[in-house]
Amino acid sequence: MQSWSTTDVPRLPGSGLPLRLYDTATDSVRPTAPGATAGMYVCGITPYDATHLGHAATYLAFDLVNRLWRDAGHTVRYVQNVTDIDDPLLERAERDGEDWVVLGMRETALFREDMEALRVLPPDHYIGAVESVGEVVEMVEKLLAGGSAYVLDDGTGDVYFDTAKAPRFGYESRYDEGEMLRYFGERGGDPDRAGKRQPLDPVLWRGARPGEPSWDGGLGPGRPGWHVECAAIALNRLGSTFDVQGGGSDLRFPHHEMSAAHAEVLTGEWPFARHYAHAGMIGLDGEKMSKSRGNLVFVSRLRGDGTDPAAIRLGLYAGHYRSDRAWTPVVLTEAEARLARWRAAAALPAGPAADATLARLRERLSDDLDTPAAIAAVDRWAADALTSGGADTGAPGLVRDAVDALLGVRL
Ligand code: 5CA
Numbered sequence: 001m002q003s004w005s006t007t008d009v010p011r012l013p014g015s016g017l018p019l020r021l022y023d024t025a026t027d028s029v030r031p032t033a034p035g036a037t038a039g040m041y042v043c044g045i046t047p048y049d050a051t052h053l054g055h056a057a058t059y060l061a062f063d064l065v066n067r068l069w070r071d072a073g074h075t076v077r078y079v080q081n082v083t084d085i086d087d088p089l090l091e092r093a094e095r096d097g098e099d100w101v102v103l104g105m106r107e108t109a110l111f112r113e114d115m116e117a118l119r120v121l122p123p124d125h126y127i128g129a130v131e132s133v134g135e136v137v138e139m140v141e142k143l144l145a146g147g148s149a150y151v152l153d154d155g156t157g158d159v160y161f162d163t164a165k166a167p168r169f170g171y172e173s174r175y176d177e178g179e180m181l182r183y184f185g186e187r188g189g190d191p192d193r194a195g196k197r198q199p200l201d202p203v204l205w206r207g208a209r210p211g212e213p214s215w216d217g218g219l220g221p222g223r224p225g226w227h228v229e230c231a232a233i234a235l236n237r238l239g240s241t242f243d244v245q246g247g248g249s250d251l252r253f254p255h256h257e258m259s260a261a262h263a264e265v266l267t268g269e270w271p272f273a274r275h276y277a278h279a280g281m282i283g284l285d286g287e288k289m290s291k292s293r294g295n296l297v298f299v300s301r302l303r304g305d306g307t308d309p310a311a312i313r314l315g316l317y318a319g320h321y322r323s324d325r326a327w328t329p330v331v332l333t334e335a336e337a338r339l340a341r342w343r344a345a346a347a348l349p350a351g352p353a354a355d356a357t358l359a360r361l362r363e364r365l366s367d368d369l370d371t372p373a374a375i376a377a378v379d380r381w382a383a384d385a386l387t388s389g390g391a392d393t394g395a396p397g398l399v400r401d402a403v404d405a406l407l408g409v410r411l
């Protein structure tokens with residue numbers, strides 16, 4: 001699938017610091033330790049509705065990972081999927097009397113535009129579920145051949161993953177059985193389906209049902225399960241172990257647990273990802289922003305109203321990426337005021353020396369993406385520049401470059 005256009009990233013003097021990131025699997029902030037090339041997979045959208053600020057916050061968090069690795073001298077290999085065939089997409093298309101292909105293409109196109117407007121660096125591989133059906137079939141066939149998958153004995157053609165064959169199952173989310181069952185039921189799983197070996201076993205291949213699209217490729221007509229889609233796409237482009245698997249905190253279980261289990265059982269290698277990183281949920285009016293609740297603020301709507309995408313970035317970065325937080329009109333107003341102050345200061349012919357500001361930005365962001373403290377450092381420089389001036393003619397340019405390269409905001 002076509003990715004979106006990239007944007008220039010200024011090179012900064014000196015070198016960035018190694019990035020430390022919270023890892024869900026070990027419940028600790030640990031250094032990422034990529035080689036020359038860092039590998040990152042971030043779960044993409046299910047394109048049945050427009051990009052809302054919750055999605056944007058998650059992709060903006062991982063955009064920081066990308067930028068900090070680059071600043072530290074790594075090449076980044078970034079992979080993202082699009083779940084362009086799954087139950088929610090078919091349900092929405094059915095509800096609106098629309099073709100599911102057209103719906104998926106339209107919302108994916110809008111997502112690309114939103115990401116470009118937000119200056120999110122594009123993935124190197126942007127892969128749809130539909131275009132990876134062949135990869136999924138191959139993976140499921142191997143799991144079947146290895147005895148870690150089974151065909152349900154009810155004539156549906158559904159293939160399930162046998163979670164009992166994954167020796168470390170549960171290591172990623174660290175949830176107990178009860179929590180796993182609850183989240184599995186809430187997030188697309190079918191714990192009560194008759195005939196499964198374990199209630200938590202997830203579907204790998206869903207046999208064709210009347211009126212549903214299906215593909216034929218050796219498993220009988222059907223379509224891919226959700227978790228195996230990401231396992232196959234990541235494995236085939238990043239190898240059996242890569243640096244960061246990312247997404248929102250609602251993917252901690254079952255999605256990331258299952259994808260890791262599929263891949264690890266297949267390759268015999270562990271861990272699938274060295275870090276499982278999860279962004280907090282953005283809410284509106286006290287509830288998680290979600291398509292099913294309908295309490296959404298769309299990036300495209302804000303853009304349509306003339307909101308500067310840079311202010312959306314700063315508004316979302318005003319809170320820490322891991323904290324669940326609310327989007328309110330005040331968040332946006334404050335971000336717009338901040339952006340205006342930073343721009344006014346960066347446009348001055350000279351300002352106070354900014355080497356320490358750059359060092360502070362690097363230091364705070366490399367410590368689990370501490371954007372509130374990074375923003376405070378720029379606030380201080382801008383306030384100094386605007387109130388006391390300064391004689392360093394290189395400082396405004398340095399701050400402009402640092403804010404652009406590290407926070408993705410062009411002043
Ligand atoms: N296609 C799958 C991943 S393979 C999916 O979860 N799609 S999604 O469209 O529902 O979500 C896309 C990304 O946005 C996921 O990482 C999800 O965790 C994140 N996300 C969804 N809602 C929110 C929210 N309210 N706040 C923050 N992130 C969110």
Ligand code: ZN
Pocket residue numbers: 042043044081230255
């Ligand atoms: Zn995914």
